[in-house]
Amino acid sequence: MMKYKVLESYYYTEKHEWAKSDNGEAVVGLTDYAQDKLGEIVFVELPEVGDDVAAGKSAAVVESVKAVSDLYSPLSGTVTEVNEELLDQPELINKEPYGAGWIFKLEVKDEGEFKNLMEKAAYEEFIIKEEEE
Amino acid sequence: MSSNGKKTPFYEKHQSAGGKMVNYNGWLLPVQYGAGLVEEVRAARNKAVIFDVSHMGEITVTGSDSEQYLQRVLTNDISNLADSAISYSPVCYPEGGVVDDILVYRIERDSYLLVVNAANTEKDFTWLSDNVFGDVELNNVTDRYAQLALQGPSSLVIMNRLSSEPLDHIKYYHFNPKVSLDGVNCLVSRTGYTGEDGFEIYCHSADGEKLWDLLWENGREFELAAAGLGARDVLRLEAAMPLYGHELSREISPLQARLDRFIAFNKNESFIGKEALLKQKRSGITHMLYGLEMLERAVPREGYPVLSGDDEIGWVSSGSYSPTLDHFIALAFLDPLKVESGVLRVKVRNRVYRTRVTKIPFYWREK
Numbered sequence: 001m002m003k004y005k006v007l008e009s010y011y012y013t014e015k016h017e018w019a020k021s022d023n024g025e026a027v028v029g030l031t032d033y034a035q036d037k038l039g040e041i042v043f044v045e046l047p048e049v050g051d052d053v054a055a056g057k058s059a060a061v062v063e064s065v066k067a068v069s070d071l072y073s074p075l076s077g078t079v080t081e082v083n084e085e086l087l088d089q090p091e092l093i094n095k096e097p098y099g100a101g102w103i104f105k106l107e108v109k110d111e112g113e114f115k116n117l118m119e120k121a122a123y124e125e126f127i128i129k130e131e132e133e
Numbered sequence: 134m135s136s137n138g139k140k141t142p143f144y145e146k147h148q149s150a151g152g153k154m155v156n157y158n159g160w161l162l163p164v165q166y167g168a169g170l171v172e173e174v175r176a177a178r179n180k181a182v183i184f185d186v187s188h189m190g191e192i193t194v195t196g197s198d199s200e201q202y203l204q205r206v207l208t209n210d211i212s213n214l215a216d217s218a219i220s221y222s223p224v225c226y227p228e229g230g231v232v233d234d235i236l237v238y239r240i241e242r243d244s245y246l247l248v249v250n251a252a253n254t255e256k257d258f259t260w261l262s263d264n265v266f267g268d269v270e271l272n273n274v275t276d277r278y279a280q281l282a283l284q285g286p287s288s289l290v291i292m293n294r295l296s297s298e299p300l301d302h303i304k305y306y307h308f309n310p311k312v313s314l315d316g317v318n319c320l321v322s323r324t325g326y327t328g329e330d331g332f333e334i335y336c337h338s339a340d341g342e343k344l345w346d347l348l349w350e351n352g353r354e355f356e357l358a359a360a361g362l363g364a365r366d367v368l369r370l371e372a373a374m375p376l377y378g379h380e381l382s383r384e385i386s387p388l389q390a391r392l393d394r395f396i397a398f399n400k401n402e403s404f405i406g407k408e409a410l411l412k413q414k415r416s417g418i419t420h421m422l423y424g425l426e427m428l429e430r431a432v433p434r435e436g437y438p439v440l441s442g443d444d445e446i447g448w449v450s451s452g453s454y455s456p457t458l459d460h461f462i463a464l465a466f467l468d469p470l471k472v473e474s475g476v477l478r479v480k481v482r483n484r485v486y487r488t489r490v491t492k493i494p495f496y497w498r499e500k
Contacts, residue, residue: 040171042454043432063432065170066363
């Protein structure tokens, strides 16, 4: 029985970010597993619209009471929108990691990069392994 | 999960209570439980929580020269300490830096119990041993005891349910060495590291699990929760209590940390560090402890620079989101001559965020 929510049609990284395709754009956020591990999120440093981000490179910073974590972009592209709701309500990431807690959107440079990400089943297996360690 | 490390007598209890275990100074302890750090802080402020603090070090001091000896190694004056009373004191190096900050329990004449920081236990024992004179015997008895802290406004009522006699008589910074909690023999002190009313309870390691269960069962109707290291650190920061390695260290003197009232310059005996501290007092101190409250949303963390204009005037020693105040707060060492010179900012990664000096403690309980 999977303790953490993992959704269909989202793509996942080994650092526990997700990306979801949306008409040539991708929405990016943190997974349910990531938010659970971080604990109550109290601060988010967002990228700026127009920033170029690269897959695997830090694009935002998420802070819980105890820890500072980089968010690594799952894909390369240009930031088109950021979730400004998070500035006042960073806890949205804890409450709705796949919904209202999204972090930024980007114009995807290369749709082929989705192939480097995990789908639901593979990501579930990945976190089960990580839990065992 | 980190599997290397010493287990306290409560290890199994943490696991079954959903504790997220971490290695803290060589001890396996919960950083938080399932409900999360913020809930644990709220429980401590509004109800009651228990912490496993068995990692704290305990050192006994006995012998006919104990008092003279402690007067020499402690900055505080314990000559007027009564039986069953407790004193807080820094222990300093000759240069004025701090070996540790400790609690001194006077059991009776010629018999004291020192409670020291987990990370410093070995170092303290060596330092204290190296400075022994006369008839003084030191013993590191850390492994013999299990220690729990019960903290929060409901602490007294929970303790009184368990105790064969009411414990109201144990005043703040006092203890009773012979309390029976449903048959478990304990030393109980009215102390803590949260800014709340509460108790610290010591028993033999073998009785630890029974003590945990007793507290747990009797605390249920008062919504007693278990709390981890994360909540403990936030609670002590809100109460502006120093943490060794952050607000005190070999490089940071107790004067810088504003602990003047625990330095007895006028006691009869000279103490280690006195000359250096007097000199600091006379010549002025370059960095003093201040409380900061962020004016913009950002988490000030240890080591972040504090700026006045473009001028770096100090550093954050501890900082966090405060669930009790719903503010971002920090303790920081700042140049007292530059604190009022302009708008203060904390540098967080590549950006700067406005802050201001505020009075400490950030939180104090209504008495």
